[in-house]
Amino acid sequence: MAADELADLAALLADRSRARFLLALMDGRAWTSGELADAAEVAPSTASEHLTRLVRGGLLVERRQGRHRYVQLAGPKQARLLEDLLGYLGPTEPAKRTLRAAAASQALRRGRTCYDHLAGRLGVAITDAMTTRGLLTEDLAVTDDGLTWLRDELAFTPPTTRRPLAKACLDWTERRSHLAGTVGAHVCAHLRDRDWVRGVGTGRAVRLTPAGEAALHDLLGVSVA
Template sequence: MSIKDARAAGLASLAALVADETRAACLLALLDGRAWTAGELARHAGVAASTLSEHLGKLVAGGLLTQERQGRHRYVRLADARVAQLVEDLAAGVPAAAVRHAPRTLRESSTEAAMARGRTCYDHLAGRLGIAVTDALTERGLLRQDTGFALTDAGLEWFGTAGISLDLSSRRPLARACLDWTERRAHLAGAAGAALCRHALEAGWCVRIGSRRAVKVTPSGERTLSSLLGIPPSALR
């Protein structure tokens, strides 16, 4: 088999892994960056545990998930940030008309609104919150978007001043654009995006709400982000 054919076969295999609604639902759920039990994912996907187990086996074998066992429980998570980027990029490529629907319940409506307002995208901030932070960094000359995402010298200094530690020795890109599937614009990902999100949660600027990826900016976070980046509190609610 030629190199070209081998790549084509690999791409077809990868596409086949994602081209199943149950497996796709699991991958999207795992974008919260946390480990889920097989039982939790089965309930989320609305399938029997035995059916879900077969799907998880394929995703693990395909390198999209990693797993570990603790006692009776089997925990799975996305293999790495590369997989998270793939899933988020594919989700962002779905036409808006294909996913637009009227919420069936008040709870579903509230969940969708919360996710659009602010959420984690694997390990960085997304939704209107992620876009607001990205725009503020750009407007202040801390982040460049004209030639791809890149922190400026002022941006590196800002992270240090804000007390956000950056691992400059990591092989992971420091700043990367990630297409937001609700806003249809790019937000900050990469090592800097992950560090900012982690610090925001640890410092109490944001808190997780509900059982999914939604996050909410706290009053303390509103004051801090307004002071550090000039973001109006109204833009964070």
């Protein structure tokens, strides 16, 4: 029954350590059980038990390589669920307002990955620029001009998958939508492959490189301070 499934999902999320695991995995990478245990500040045995529940509940997938157990989000659907929940909560401040925590919070707001696409001010700025140029409609559907631009400028080929080509994803820090879907993932991958964006620290914050600033200005007129 739907009520039972909803209750089971809520129970999976209703634990602070499991919530920390899921937020860490929002960067789209595969993490080891030990890395997640350190991130959540729990014992490895405790982390293993929580991760097993998340895998069985369909939120995570796992694979083993040698002695290591790697886990990551099961897919874009699960990432979208987490981002929507964060959007419902609204911007939050770190519990400990240390200088390090404040810097990390600001870095996430400037730019970050939301599973496999860009979010934060950077993601919203790119989305706005593509909309202004007529590459996306107001509800973030890709236009014919957009497909031509993506093919010519970003070497994009529409894949034959069931994943939406483009969709709006509510940005939990900017309170506006950024671009998700296949196109959003391709834009993020394209910028990373060309070293136009780089990760900041070990989390999911990203920043534009000088080459990236110049490229986005040339391609879309984006100016991100």
